[in-house]
Amino acid sequence: MSKKEVETTGHSWDGIEEYNNPLPRWWLIIWYICIIWGIGYSIAMPAWPMIKGATAGVLGWSTRAQVAEKIASFEEMNAGVEAELAAADVTEVMPGSDVYNYAVNMGASVFRANCSQCHGSGAQGNVGYPTLLDNDWLWGGTIDEIAYTVQHGVRNETDDARYSEMPKFGVDELLEPEQINQVVEFVMSLSDPDGDGTNISGHSYDAALASEGAVVFEENCASCHGEDGTGDIYQGAPNLTDAIWLYGGNRDTIHETVTYARFGVMPAWGLRLSQAEVNAAALYVHQLGGGQ
Known part of the structure; x- marks a missing residue:
């Protein structure tokens, strides 16, 4: 076929x-x-x-509406503990409690969204932005002091911000160039407990200039940084005798700092975040291990 x-x-x-x-x-x-x-x-x-x-x-279906609905449901679910967190004295929130556990998780999200851009995703800090993992804190590292700093910020335009301002000793001609060189060498010598000409950061200095810079330091810097250079955290004046330097502790960087000064600014997060978010961020940062 x-x-x-x-x-x-x-x-x-x-x-x-x-x-x-x-x-x-x-x-x-x-x-x-x-x-x-x-x-x-x-x-x-x-x-x-x-x-x-x-x-x-x-x-009228919308993915945005779905997300908003889910967010609203979670906000309703957490409304009680969040209200408790907002009204809480952060010094009395006990680790292990429901409020504390909620605050730490909430604070981690707040930190990643608002703080990590400057302080780093792991709070390790960066040049000009302090690490939050050690015990060397300007303005104080207790939980209530951290909460105040988060709430009001540093050197911003609000009335309650932490505030201090270092003079521009070079720009404003408060010191002669030679005096700046002298005080820089003296500052470098402050972190040399052995007096062998090399400080704990590994930088050598000119002992003769440092000796002359002691007088310059006493007359111009000691009122904030202390006669021994250990600083005053409540003035925002850092300790100059250790190896922890926000902008760097080598000769050129210190010279730039003395000449032009530094003026780091932190926002007043209390104007942008809810009270619960501020408290949560403070508790999260404190439990990272730094502070006091």
């Missing part, structure tokens, strides 16, 4: 004929259903991009 030949449509191009071989009916039905479904979907759901936004669809 010979195989039945498929008829042609009668069309021919350069001797090539077109078979009359239509698509299967089941395939056409599915295709038509998909077309109808696509038209219905584009009418019912957000679909067509416009100049601003997209067509909303007659059902």
Whole structure:
């Protein structure tokens, strides 16, 4: 029995004929259903991009609305403990309590969203931005002092901000260039307990200039940094006798600091965050291990 030949449509191009071989009916039905479904979907759901936004669809469905609904449900669920956190004295929030556990988790999110850009994702700090993992804290490292700093910030334009300002000894010509060189060498010598000409940061200094710089330091710097250079955290004056330097402890950096001064600013987060978020951030930072 010979195989039945498929008829042609009668069309021919350069001797090539077109078979009359239509698509299967089941395939056409599915295709038509998909077309109808696509038209219905584009009418019912957000679909067509416009100049601003997209067509909303007659059902008004929105992924943003779904997210907002979920956020609202979680906020409702946590409303009680969050209100308790907002009203709490942070010094009395006990580790292990429900409020403390909630605060630490909430504070981690607040920190990542608002603080990590300057202090680092692990709170390790950066040049000009202090690490929050050690015990060397300007303005104090107790939980209530941290909470105040988060709430009001440092050297911003609010009335309750932590505030201090180092004079620009070079720019404002408060010291002669030679006096600046002298006091820089003296500052470098402050962290040399052995007096061998090399401080604990590994930087050598000129002992003769340092001796002359002692007088310059006493007359111009000791009122903030203390006669022994150990600083005053409540004035924002750092300890100059250790190896912890916010901007760097080498000769050139210290010279730049004395000449131009430093003026780091931290926002008053109390103006941007809720009280619960401020307390949570303080508790989170404190439990990282730094402070007091």
